[in-house]
Amino acid sequence: AVYDVSSLGNTAQVVLTSILSLSIANKVYRLFIYPHYVSPLRHLPGPKDHHFLIGHFLHQYRAGSPNEPYVSWAKKWPDAPFIRYLSIGNVEALLVNSVAAYRDVTRTKCYSFVKPPFFVRLVKDLIGAGLVFAEGEEHKAQKKVLNGVFAGPNIKAFLPGIQARARALCDNFERAIVENDGIVELTSAYSQMALEITASFVLGIDLLAFPDGRILHDSYKYVFDPPAVVQLLNFIHVFVLPIRWFPLEANRKFLRLNKLLRSILRDVVAKRVEDVKKMREGETQLEQKSASGGKDLLTLMAEEGWSEEDMLNQVLTFTAAGHETTATALVWATHALSLYPDIEQRLQAEIKTLTNPDPSSSDIESLHYLNNFSRELFRFFCPAAVQGRVAVEDVVIQGVPIPKGTELLISPAAIHFNPLIWGPHADVFDPDRWDRLEGDAADVHAWGPFLQGPRGCIGRTLAWLEFKGVVVELVRRFRFERLVEGEVRLVNPSPVLRPRGGLRVKVVRRE
Numbered sequence: 217a218v219y220d221v222s223s224l225g226n227t228a229q230v231v232l233t234s235i236l237s238l239s240i241a242n243k244v245y246r247l248f249i250y251p252h253y254v255s256p257l258r259h260l261p262g263p264k265d266h267h268f269l270i271g272h273f274l275h276q277y278r279a280g281s282p283n284e285p286y287v288s289w290a291k292k293w294p295d296a297p298f299i300r301y302l303s304i305g306n307v308e309a310l311l312v313n314s315v316a317a318y319r320d321v322t323r324t325k326c327y328s329f330v331k332p333p334f335f336v337r338l339v340k341d342l343i344g345a346g347l348v349f350a351e352g353e354e355h356k357a358q359k360k361v362l363n364g365v366f367a368g369p370n371i372k373a374f375l376p377g378i379q380a381r382a383r384a385l386c387d388n389f390e391r392a393i394v395e396n397d398g399i400v401e402l403t404s405a406y407s408q409m410a411l412e413i414t415a416s417f418v419l420g421i422d423l424l425a426f427p428d429g430r431i432l433h434d435s436y437k438y439v440f441d442p443p444a445v446v447q448l449l450n451f452i453h454v455f456v457l458p459i460r461w462f463p464l465e466a467n468r469k470f471l472r473l474n475k476l477l478r479s480i481l482r483d484v485v486a487k488r489v490e491d492v493k494k495m496r497e498g499e500t501q502l503e504q505k506s507a508s509g510g511k512d513l514l515t516l517m518a519e520e521g522w523s524e525e526d527m528l529n530q531v532l533t534f535t536a537a538g539h540e541t542t543a544t545a546l547v548w549a550t551h552a553l554s555l556y557p558d559i560e561q562r563l564q565a566e567i568k569t570l571t572n573p574d575p576s577s578s579d580i581e582s583l584h585y586l587n588n589f590s591r592e593l594f595r596f597f598c599p600a601a602v603q604g605r606v607a608v609e610d611v612v613i614q615g616v617p618i619p620k621g622t623e624l625l626i627s628p629a630a631i632h633f634n635p636l637i638w639g640p641h642a643d644v645f646d647p648d649r650w651d652r653l654e655g656d657a658a659d660v661h662a663w664g665p666f667l668q669g670p671r672g673c674i675g676r677t678l679a680w681l682e683f684k685g686v687v688v689e690l691v692r693r694f695r696f697e698r699l700v701e702g703e704v705r706l707v708n709p710s711p712v713l714r715p716r717g718g719l720r721v722k723v724v725r726r727e
């Protein structure tokens with residue numbers, strides 16, 4: 217048989233050209249036609265000053281903080297349940313803007329949404345495939361078991377360990393008063409302390425006494441909070457081109473420390489499995505229980521018979537989710553204390569009424585003004601700045617039909633600074649507002665630092681006790697003077713509300 221090869225070439229050319237034309241037509245449709253003329257969301261209120269290709273990405277990227285565009289849009293359309301904007305490629309996104317919409321997205325219809333695939337790609341590799349990334353039934357099953365260590369009595373057992381670490385931090389501040397005129401950088405100081413507390417809760421180890429403690433600390437820091445160049449490389453690796461394997465020093469260091477971190481933690485996991493087995497056989501008591509006060513997460517998982525790989529993923533995730541957020545909240549608390557002397561004095565007067573040198577969790581809980589201060593702090597300086605979601609099915613929320621695949625953004629600050637919810641003084645730091653909440657502000661869904669509903673923060677009770685316990689120790693011994701004039705510059709983009717280049721204050725001993 218004789219084949220006409222040139223006609224095959226022509227067919228291939230025609231097929232290729234058709235595929236290319238279809239793909240270009242699809243891109244043109246998605247970029248210029250669908251969002252502006254077809255989408256059912258196109259009539260929702262929202263900013264129209266987008267770039268013709270990358271939507272509002274530049275507004276987000278160039279903003280002074282990760283919240284700024286959303287807060288300003290929320291002020292412009294305060295009564296809309298959702299505000300529509302465009303992200304890269306003119307993909308439509310909805311900012312959750314009212315208390316009722318927030319309640320539906322985070323609670324009533326929470327499982328109609330999942331974490332966005334780009335977030336999963338960017339972060340899962342770094343912080344392990346733990347609870348944060350589980351969805352649907354898998355999420356419910358994991359959370360049910362893991363909740364076991366977050367019950368009140370178990371969390372309270374960690375308080376003495378929290379207080380001991382807070383006091384060690386205060387001793388460092390005392391040294392800074394002698395050696396450095398009291399000037400301290402808060403983000404690194406609190407981050408180290410919070411990592412020690414988180415490691416004791418998640419892993420059941422005392423990081424300071426742990427032989428690989430320093431290495432663990434440095435690797436955590438580098439992998440979870442990498443320098444800007446590594447962040448950029450991670451971003452390019454996920455979105456543009458897999459460059460993590462390129463022979464660059466930043467890549468090498470990242471991969472080395474990531475591997476080291478996992479190998480140290482793998483050993484901790486394996487040893488715990490062994491310990492739990494021995495304990496079951498009645499040979500030994502688990503030291504970790506007494507060392508950290510209560511039962512740690514790793515021991516719980518080992519007792520439940522989880523696989524070592526699953527345990528490794530969970531401990532990575534929990535440590536990442538637990539320590540930087542709490543440390544950041546403490547940075548802003550110290551900043552607020554330096555900024556508002558009247559509030560600081562009222563807080564100090566209340567804390568002074570504690571007669572017990574080692575206040576119990578109920579002593580701390582009884583401090584009414586501390587509670588108001590803490591709630592206001594998390595409203596005003598919400599540490600977890602944004603949470604993304606994607607609809608996995610068509611869903612109607614507050615009368616808005618949201619098609620499957622639509623991206624949603626939760627910016628707690630957009631709700632926290634909305635004057636229709638929090639009143640005309642929403643921009644004022646006022647702990648007393650918590651004594652006179654009314655209307656929407658009195659709804660739990662108006663306050664979202666830990667996210668409400670089934671996907672809300674599992675570590676909330678620990679974080680709350682840790683935050684307050686540390687504030688009590690700090691305020692007992694010191695007051696703080698601000699060194700930065702004007703607004704604090706913030707890291708952006710960032711999922712956490714962090715001061716750019718850290719935050720320095722002057723620590724002054726109370727007489």
Ligand code: HEM
Nearest residue numbers: 348537538541542599600603665666667671673674675679
């Ligand atoms: C001030 C401290 C903290 C803040 C502000 C905070 C905030 C949040 C927020 C907003 C979420 C929801 C994220 C999302 O769905 O996109 C979340 C989830 C989570 N947090 Fe926290 N968190 C804090 C402390 C902790 C601590 C101490 C731990 C554990 C030791 C922890 C572990 C987690 C985990 C595992 C999730 C995922 C929960 C789930 O998907 O069901 N967090 N946190």
